Amino acid sequence: MIGKKINWNKLNKGVFLVNTLGIIYDPSKKRILIAKRIDDSYIKNLTWCFPGAIPSYRKDLEKSLEKNIKNKTGLRVKNLGCVFSRIFKENKQFLLMYYLCEVVGGKENPSKDLTELKWVKPEEIQDYFTTSFDKRLREYIMNLK
Numbered sequence: 199m200i201g202k203k204i205n206w207n208k209l210n211k212g213v214f215l216v217n218t219l220g221i222i223y224d225p226s227k228k229r230i231l232i233a234k235r236i237d238d239s240y241i242k243n244l245t246w247c248f249p250g251a252i253p254s255y256r257k258d259l260e261k262s263l264e265k266n267i268k269n270k271t272g273l274r275v276k277n278l279g280c281v282f283s284r285i286f287k288e289n290k291q292f293l294l295m296y297y298l299c300e301v302v303g304g305k306e307n308p309s310k311d312l313t314e315l316k317w318v319k320p321e322e323i324q325d326y327f328t329t330s331f332d333k334r335l336r337e338y339i340m341n342l343k
Contacts, residue, residue, distance in 0.1 A: 204291070214285070214293035218263040219250035222275055222299045223342050229317035230339065231301075232326055233271065236313050241288050246326035248296065249312075263297055271315055272307030275299040282338060287330040296335065 204215070222231040233249045249270050253262035260277040267275050278298040286292035308315050316326075320339045324331045 213291075215291055216253060216259075216293050216295060217250060217286075218253050218259055218266070218295045218297060219248040220263060220267045220275060220277070220297055220299040221248055221281065221339065222267070222271075222273070222301060224301065224317065225343065227317065228319065228342075230320060230323055230342075231271070231273075232316055232318055232323065233308065233312045234314040234316070235311060237311075241286075241329060243288075243328050245328045246316075247329075249315075250297075259295070260297065263299075267299065268304065270309045270312060272304050273301050274303040276302045282332070282335050284332050284335070 220231075223229075224231075231249065232246050234246050235244055249267050250263060251266035251270065253259050253266070257265075260279075264275055264277050267273060276299065278300060280295055281298045282296040284294055286294050306315050318326065320342055323339060324336055
């Protein structure tokens with residue numbers, strides 16, 4: 199299913215494509231890791247985003263997110279739990295689930311679908327995003343200590 203366009207009109211209500219995303223926070227530097235994407239097939243104007251991916255159906259959501267972040271960023275993270283979820287305004291078939299994560303190892307190395315990784319201050323993060331950024335998520339991020 200990944201890589202192919204889905205005919206959403208043939209699906210029943212309540213069916214979403216879930217995307218798990220990591221808010222990777224470094225409390226010592228008070229920075230959050232964001233990633234720059236290229237050629238997203240679902241969201242044309244998507245540039246900067248939180249690292250993550252569509253989880254595997256056969257794996258735990260949290261473990262799948264940790265594996266996806268490792269594959270996309272080169273970093274091993276510890277998932278601290280889901281902190282926010284929403285329907286993506288640019289494509290209402292996407293259910294986004296945000297997890298707070300911390301780095302526990304690895305070396306930064308963006309995958310082939312990412313052009314750059316960048317650590318930014320919480321107050322700067324919204325300036326990088328070219329897609330909708332929920333004000334409740336922004337408030338949560340601003341309160342990270």
